[in-house]
Amino acid sequence: MNAKINQELFNTITVDSGALGPLAMVLHRFAEPGRYEVSVFRDGKPAGSRSFVVNEAAQVGQLNIDLSSAERGGASCDCRTAEDSEEVSPQGYVLFHSSRGSGYSARVSVGKRLVFDTTALGEGDLFAASLLKPGRYAVSESESGAKAALVVEALHAGMLKEFGGRLEDLPPVQIDVKDGFQPAEIRARSAQGLVFSIHRRARVVIESVDKGPRTPRRHAGYHWKRPPTRSQPRGNAARGD
Amino acid sequence: MAHLTIAASEKTFRTLFEQLRDNFHFSKSDSGDFGPFTASYSVAGHLEGGTVDLRADNTVQLKELDLVWDTLDLTLGIDIPRICVGGFCIIPNPFGGCILRAPRICAFDSDPDISVTLPLGGLVSEVSFTGSLKPVHFTNPARPAGMNAWDAQDANPSLADRWQIFLDPQQVDLDPIDVSDSVGNLLEHLVDEAIDNLLGWLPGWARDLIRAILGSVIDVIRAILDIPDDIQEWISDLLNVSFGLLDFILQMVLEYFASQKPLQEIEDPFPMLPAVNNPNPAPPSQLVPVKIPIANLNIFCNDQEMVLEADIG
Numbered sequence: 001m002n003a004k005i006n007q008e009l010f011n012t013i014t015v016d017s018g019a020l021g022p023l024a025m026v027l028h029r030f031a032e033p034g035r036y037e038v039s040v041f042r043d044g045k046p047a048g049s050r051s052f053v054v055n056e057a058a059q060v061g062q063l064n065i066d067l068s069s070a071e072r073g074g075a076s077c078d079c080r081t082a083e084d085s086e087e088v089s090p091q092g093y094v095l096f097h098s099s100r101g102s103g104y105s106a107r108v109s110v111g112k113r114l115v116f117d118t119t120a121l122g123e124g125d126l127f128a129a130s131l132l133k134p135g136r137y138a139v140s141e142s143e144s145g146a147k148a149a150l151v152v153e154a155l156h157a158g159m160l161k162e163f164g165g166r167l168e169d170l171p172p173v174q175i176d177v178k179d180g181f182q183p184a185e186i187r188a189r190s191a192q193g194l195v196f197s198i199h200r201r202a203r204v205v206i207e208s209v210d211k212g213p214r215t216p217r218r219h220a221g222y223h224w225k226r227p228p229t230r231s232q233p234r235g236n237a238a239r240g241d
Numbered sequence: 242m243a244h245l246t247i248a249a250s251e252k253t254f255r256t257l258f259e260q261l262r263d264n265f266h267f268s269k270s271d272s273g274d275f276g277p278f279t280a281s282y283s284v285a286g287h288l289e290g291g292t293v294d295l296r297a298d299n300t301v302q303l304k305e306l307d308l309v310w311d312t313l314d315l316t317l318g319i320d321i322p323r324i325c326v327g328g329f330c331i332i333p334n335p336f337g338g339c340i341l342r343a344p345r346i347c348a349f350d351s352d353p354d355i356s357v358t359l360p361l362g363g364l365v366s367e368v369s370f371t372g373s374l375k376p377v378h379f380t381n382p383a384r385p386a387g388m389n390a391w392d393a394q395d396a397n398p399s400l401a402d403r404w405q406i407f408l409d410p411q412q413v414d415l416d417p418i419d420v421s422d423s424v425g426n427l428l429e430h431l432v433d434e435a436i437d438n439l440l441g442w443l444p445g446w447a448r449d450l451i452r453a454i455l456g457s458v459i460d461v462i463r464a465i466l467d468i469p470d471d472i473q474e475w476i477s478d479l480l481n482v483s484f485g486l487l488d489f490i491l492q493m494v495l496e497y498f499a500s501q502k503p504l505q506e507i508e509d510p511f512p513m514l515p516a517v518n519n520p521n522p523a524p525p526s527q528l529v530p531v532k533i534p535i536a537n538l539n540i541f542c543n544d545q546e547m548v549l550e551a552d553i554g
Contacts, residue, residue: 004350009326010447023327062341093332097344128331128343135447154446155453168328169343174432190450191328193343212500 004123010132012102013208017127017196018066018142020120021102026110026118030054036115040070043103047071052094053087061092067104093126103146120201127196127204128172134190135210140176140205148181150206156192170218176217177202196212242326243539243550252300254547255293258408259505261286262306264502267493271484279318284366286310290369297544299373301408301476306368308490310418312363315480317428319465321354321436348451355435358456359427359476370492374540375409375549376497378402378509389530390510399532400450404538405503406549416482425472432462528531 009023015024030036031055040048048070052063063086088094096102096118108116121127122144131137131152139148163169173191176182178200188194196204249257265288272281291306325347332340382450384400393400436455440448463467468475482489510532517528538551 004518006346006348009346011346012433012441023343027331027341037287039428064344066344076266093341095341095344099344099346104501126331128329130329130343131326132326132328132447132450138423155450157456158448160455160456167326167454168330168345171329171333189325190446191454193331197333 006100008100008102013131013133013135013137014189015129015131015206017121017129017202017204018105019102019120020098020104022095022098022100023130023132024102025095025128026121027095027128028116029093029119029124030088030108030115030120031090032110033117034110036110036142037063038070039109041066041070041105041107042101044105047104050138054090055087056088056090058087058089058092060086060088062095063088063092063097064097065106066099067096069099069108070187071101071104086091103220109192119203120219121198121203122197122239125198127177127198129194129196129206130191131194131206135208137206138182138209139175139186139204139206140200140206141181143201144179146177146180148175148184148186150186150188150194152188152192155192159189167200179206243537244553245535245549245551247548247549249549251295251546253291254504254542256294256324257390258303261502261504262291264478265491265494265497268312271502273484275483277320280479280484281316281318282480282486283314284310284486285312289512291368295421295542295544297546299339299541299543300371300411301374302369302371303408304369308366310364310366310367310414311360311478313364313418314358315361316356316358317466318354318356319432319462320354321455322437323352324348324454325453334521353439355432355439356430357435358433359423359424361418361420361476364418364420366418366490368413368490370410370413370494370498372408372410372412373500373543374504374542375407375448376538376540377407377500377503378407378538379405379506389536390532392531394508394512394530399508402509403494404436404507404535404551406505406540407499407503409499413494415487415494418471418477418486418501420476420480422473424476428462428472428476428551449535507535507538 010020015021017024017026020026033056035051035053037051038049039046040050045233050065050070052065105118107114134154137150137152139150140146160167160170170189170192172195173186173187173188175194175196176199177196186194210241266285268285270281270283272279286309288305289309292304294302294304295304299368325345327343328345329343331343332339332341334340343503349506379392379401381400384402388400390401440451512530512532514531516530519526532552534554536552538549540547540549
């Protein structure tokens with residue numbers, strides 16, 4: 001009994017495309033060849049950076065970027081490793097996810113130009129997630145206010161037999177996000193994939209509606225506070241009274 | 242012609258053998274690494290029952306001796322596979338397969354290991370052997386040079402030399418350890434229990450999910466341990482062949498009967514008369530024991546009795 005269990009995996013009952021955690025991932029295609037800089041944020045605060053290259057000659061169709069590993073050492077850390085030089089084909093997808101911890105988001109830029117923000121998905125992007133805990137969930141899209149209902153049913157021994165006994169062969173549930181969710185009533189099995197195809201600006205949030213303790217929703221909004229300045233004018237003195 | 246001839250009936254021989262048999266005990270433990278799993282065992286046992294037959298061809302046949310495994314604990318240490326979620330196909334390939342797949346996240350940071358002990362004690366293996374009677378002269382190594390036979394006899398413990406009669410097995414038949422066919426169910430039950438303990442703190446739905454991912458526990462264990470269809474046979478092979486318990490027992494039986502524990506011992510020189518007070522007034526006040534040296538001891542049997550022949554001198 002030597003292995004430590006990943007408790008977060010079993011405690012997660014909220015997933016958010018704008019605040020990625022375990023089993024929540026955003027996919028984007030970067031069509032223009034070039035070097036891309038990824039700024040990683042956790043709970044809206046800078047947490048690290050890394051980069052990748054989109055290369056027409058690359059054969060790689062999928063590049064996974066683990067935002068939690070990019071966080072190592074915090075925002076001041078230039079934590080680039082050999083992994084940063086990874087390449088992906090312009091026809092491929094970059095998949096942003098977090099293997100540990102939640103509340104992650106990323107902004108991708110070329111030079112000073114912001115080209116993608118995981119908190120604001122757009123046409124052609126994908127958001128994929130998987131929920132382990134059976135129960136009822138509310139699915140919402142915060143840009144349009146669209147809503148859907150999700151029921152996650154328990155997965156019992158023997159249910160995977162028809163898929164060769166392998167969880168990864170259980171086909172995911174496909175959901176389109178246009179003016180609303182299609183379908184608006186979603187049923188899935190515990191640990192089954194949910195793939196949201198995004199057709200408009202969107203941020204998808206799934207929250208448990210069952211009673212009981214909930215994991216707090218992580219906000220990825222960028223918080224900024226004006227720093228105090230030394231020459232702040234005070235009262236009438238500032239007006240020369 | 243021998244100077245001395247002594248005969249013991251088959252009944253007497255049986256009594257001698259039963260004492261010998263009842264003093265046979267063994268214990269052993271060992272462990273091994275078999276790649277995907279580790280195993281260890283702890284065994285202890287004794288002999289019971291059996292029939293003794295003196296045969297006309299100068300052999301002794303012991304049949305259907307029960308080798309009782311008082312303790313036979315087999316412990317298997319197994320790394321169960323990583324239990325991971327995710328890995329589902331996000332973009333399927335219309336021509337088959339998957340273009341883009343979700344990363345997998347595992348429930349444990351490494352392969353969790355479980356340990357199960359199969360209590361197989363109480364099993365009985367049958368031993369039969371045919372042997373001959375073998376006299377061996379034992380010269381006591383503890384006896385100082387120059388010490389005479391009388392002082393050696395008086396020493397405590399005795400330092401006398403002895404003739405020893407061994408039952409020397411010529412042919413041994415030993416049944417392999419034959420575990421019950423219910424051992425498969427027992428293993429499955431114990432593994433189930435160990436996994437429950439491993440996942441004990443998780444809510445029921447999470448345990449159900451992990452069990453669904455793991456699949457049939459016994460199938461998982463079969464795959465890990467590379468067990469063929471017959472678990473019973475696999476465990477028997479593990480004990481008998483991989484751990485060599487069959488060889489060990491065979492060696493123990495051979496050594497015990499052939500050289501460790503004699504059926505009977507005869508002091509040499511043999512004390513015919515004990516020390517007595519001198520009935521005559523002249524010294525010495527005591528007469529020393531009368532001892533006769535035994536030479537050329539020969540032992541054989543027929544279908545009625547065991548016969549010892551020896552020369553004096």
